[in-house]
Amino acid sequence: MLGMMMNTPLLISTILRHAETYHGTTEVVSKSVEGPIHRYTYADMARRSRQLANALARLGLEFGDRVGTLAWNGYRHMELYYGVSGSGLVCHTINPRLFREQIAFIIEHAADKVIFADLTFVPILEALADHLKGMEAVVIMTDEAHMPKSDILPGLVCYETLIAAESDAFEWPEFDENTASGLCYTSGTTGDPKGVLYSHRSSVLHGMSISMPDVLCVSAADAVVPVVPMFHVNAWGIPFAAPMTGAKLVMPGPNLDGASLHALFESEGVTFTAGVPTVWLGLLDWMDAHGKTFSTLNRVAIGGSASPPIMINRFNRLGVKVRHAWSMTETSPVGLAATLLPKHEALSTEDKLMLEAKQGRPVFGMEFLIEGADGKPVARDGKAFGAMMVRGPWVAAGYYNMAESAAHDKPGWFNTGDVVTMDADSFVQIVDRTKDVVKSGGEWISSIELENIAQAHPAVKEAAVVAKPDPRWSERPVLVVVLKPGNSFTRHDMVDLYSGKIAKWSIPDDVIVVDELPHTATGKLLKTAIRQIVLDEYARTSPDDNMAG
Known part of the structure; x- marks a missing residue:
């Protein structure tokens, strides 16, 4: 019936x-x-x-x-x-x-x-x-x-x-x-x-879903800036x-610099905005340099690439709540949003920050499957990791005018290319992109975890971690940083920063300081170009043994 x-x-x-x-x-x-x-x-x-x-x-x-x-x-x-x-x-x-x-x-x-x-x-x-x-x-x-x-x-x-x-x-x-x-x-x-x-259906359903309180919480009471x-x-x-x-x-x-965005937010009484980390880094740095605050902005969504916890903390200090979200072109794009549960209110400020820095919990309409190397679902303990696959009414079933897609090999699912964990409360955390994880001596090292730690150092403006080939360990991580004006950051500083925070074997072998990091057309770190920077640097400094560990 x-x-x-x-x-x-x-x-x-x-x-x-x-x-x-x-x-x-x-x-x-x-x-x-x-x-x-x-x-x-x-x-x-x-x-x-x-x-x-x-x-x-x-x-x-x-x-x-x-x-x-x-x-x-x-x-x-x-x-x-x-x-x-x-x-x-x-x-x-x-x-x-x-x-x-x-x-x-x-x-x-x-x-x-x-x-x-x-x-x-x-x-x-x-x-x-x-x-x-x-x-x-x-x-x-x-x-x-x-x-x-x-x-x-x-x-x-x-x-x-x-x-x-x-x-x-x-x-x-x-x-x-x-x-x-x-x-x-x-x-x-x-x-x-x-x-x-x-499709029309996918776009309307996705628009309804992201408007919900636990996602982007868009309402008639808001003035919204999509950056x-x-x-x-x-x-x-x-x-x-x-x-x-x-x-x-x-x-x-077209004006997405810190001064222009702040002026627009203030003049129009903006309450909510959304954008990628690189834009917010520019805005926050400009505000710090000019001693500015927000008078109406109370929420910001960060996605496109992982937001370092230090960025979330900087917004929090300005009275702005961060909604960390995970998105992909193939998922229309929002699939996860990091909204705390009532029981998390009793946590310390630092523990709350660690949860908010995760990619978030599944929004209604999205189903997630995390498979280990054996093809079986991993434990939802926040530690076991696997390949993340998704399905739902606004997930791409294939690509336009492409007969085959490796991302759709598992019938009914889309393989995101992310390696993730999921905890008992369904918070998903990206360990790395499958292609960006550093595979060293049989162990996987998360470039995202290393980047977040580096980003918290007061001398570092932006950080990236990539693998360099290694004859003994197959790959080893290298840290590449852009420094804030007037600062220095040595290999010794790097080792001190990581010591006690991660396993010793996960600490990058070296640090390279550059004037700027290359980004993709959507504002993400362009890891292929950064790997080439590392290879070029090693070739320049150690021409006879440029792959030595």
């Missing part, structure tokens, strides 16, 4: 209709690429999204066509999220921080019909002109007063002119909720980027969760 509930499909357009109808006067504020602050409401956003949908139809786009975006977090990008997906097209967000060759690859792999780009990224489009010849249009997201002149791309279309010619009368179509809505490619640190194709970019994994779903709940949405645009 079936239930007698209405079979209303979960479509992204229903989020916009809800925001317009019931939160229509709530503000959407954007720091524009052109410079000024732009303000309007969810009702205005809905109206302009309908105009955009009409414009896309006039361009000749058909159901399921891909529309590429190269854009910062701003109001026009929000209109594309809804105008494209809502009309049955696929919003393909392109990460401008990828290499040019990677961008060219994903534009062609996705078979984009139209590209929309912010002014900042016109040089990228010009460099890719040969790959854009089959486009129906290349649209620059600005007004006529700021339209660039390009001899390489003479047919550029102005966004404001494009939609101004259209009526705001548009009926959002109703279709199967499993229809594709968005496309995002992984950062492709090994091999070509892989496409993750989201995490809309060009990667839908800004962690916040562009759906904020209008879904009626939260004020504040978009930072």
Whole structure:
């Protein structure tokens, strides 16, 4: 017997209709690429999204066509999220921080019909002109007063002119909720980027899930800044969760430095924000240097890569609660959130911090399987570790236009590539990425644990640990650090720092000081490049025995 509930499909357009109808006067504020602050409401956003949908139809786009975006977090990008997906097209967000060759690859792999780009990224489009010849249009997201002149791309279309010619009368179509809505490619640190194709159903369910109190806790009482970019994994779903709940949405645009973010937070009464550790490191350092505090910010979500406990502590000292989260492109992206249980309130401040620094507990909708080397589930004791696999309604079942995927070898599961532990309270902690763990003499050494310890040293601004080949132990860890101005950090300092905190055999063999560490297009440490830094340094300093332990 079936239930007698209405079979209303979960479509992204229903989020916009809800925001317009019931939160229509709530503000959407954007720091524009052109410079000024732009303000309007969810009702205005809905109206302009309908105009955009009409414009896309006039361009000749058909159901399921891909529309590429190269854009910062701003109001026009929000209109594309809804105008494209809502009309049955696929919003393909392109990460401008990828290499040019990677961008060219994903534009062609996705078979984009139209590209929309912010002014900042016109040089990228010009460099890719040969790959854009089959486009129906290349649209620059600005007004006529700021339209660039390009001899390489003479047919550029102005966004404001494009939609101004259209009526705001548009009926959002109703279709199967499993229809594709968005496309995002992984950062492709090994091999070509892989496409993750989201559906309307997965996006709506994920938006509902992250809004819950124990995840990101988004509500109409909030003013939210997604610092995490809309060009990667839908800004962690916040562009759906904020209008879904009626939260004020504040978009930072291209200016993500500490001074710009702090000014925006203060002027707009921001209560919640989300981003990767590298951005927060810049903000916290700027605030320390200028003696600043927050007047309204009370929560920050940190994800994308592991947050060092020292970063969580620095926010706590400013009166800001940290919600550590785990995410992947393939999981839409949020799957874990580190929310303490009532029994943890009795713990010491240090013990609470250690729990909050873990990746978190599974959010509803996500199921986790942690398998040891023998293929059996490991004990949930916080010590036994294994490969983490996940499944759920917003987990990728495969990659776009790829026949096979090693990550999906286990039927019904996605292998995340993370080595983790899970404790009795279901807190998951990443020991390492499978490809980053240091395998030394038959033992596994967690690069993340070593990095967190190093990050806590007052002289260290940023730290990375990678393996170097070793003739005796197979691999040995090496610490690579960026120092705060005016500081030093020697090998002796390093040994003192680690002594008593980890097993002696886990202490890195050496420390290398660099001016900066390379990062991926999504802000994570680029371990492949850091390994090369280490190899180059050993080759330079010990040409006759560069792999000696």
